Amino acid sequence: MVLRRPGFLSFGRPALVENQRGSSLVEFAFAAPLVVLMLIAIIEFGMIMFVSTLMESALRDAARFGITGQEPEGGTRLEQIIAIVEDRTIGLVDMADAKVEVRVYPTFGDVGRGEAFVDGNGNGAYDPGETFTDENGNGAHDADVGEAGAGEAGSIVAYRMEYAWPLRTPLAGPLIGEDGKFVLKSAIAVRNEPYDQAIGAPAPGG
C-alpha cells in the first residue's frame, strides 16, 4: 500500500514549472538558429541529390535515344540529345550553363583516356614540349582521345554532363560550394546498336 500525502508531490511545483518554461525559452533561443541552419542544409542537400538524380536519368534517356541512330526530323542527333536532357531535367538545369559532351571512342577502355605522352618533368600532366603520341594526327596533344559526336552503328559513345548548381541560400555557399555553386557531374558510356544492319536480316551465326 502506498501512502501518499495529499499535495506532497505538487509541493513547490508552480515555481518549478515557471523555471522550466523559462529555461526552455532560453534553450530554444540558442537552438533555433541551429535548427534553421540544419533545415537549410537538408533542403540544399535534398535539391542537390534531386538534380543529380535528374541529370543521371536525363543522360540515360539521351543515350537510349542516341544508340538507336535515329535522325530526328529537322535537326541533328546531337541537338535531339541536348533537347532530351533539357526536357528530362524539368527546367532545373539551365542548359546555357550546363556542359553536355558526347564523344566517340575506339573501345570502352579508351573512354576519358588522353593521348600517351612522356612526362618529362614528372608532374603527372602533359606540358607543351613533352613528347606525345598524336593518335588522331591533329598535331596537338589531346587530353581526351574521344571524338565529338554521337557515333555510327556499333560505336562506343560516352555522354557526359556537368552543371554548376547554384545553391539556393548564401549560407550554404561557403560550406559546400564554390562561388555559391556546387558542381554536379554525371556520365554514361554505351555501345550504339548495329542499326546499319537491315531489320529482319538474320543475326550473325543464326
Ligand SMILES: [Ca+2]
Ligand atoms: Ca609533364
Ligand SMILES: [Ca+2]
Ligand atoms: Ca592529337
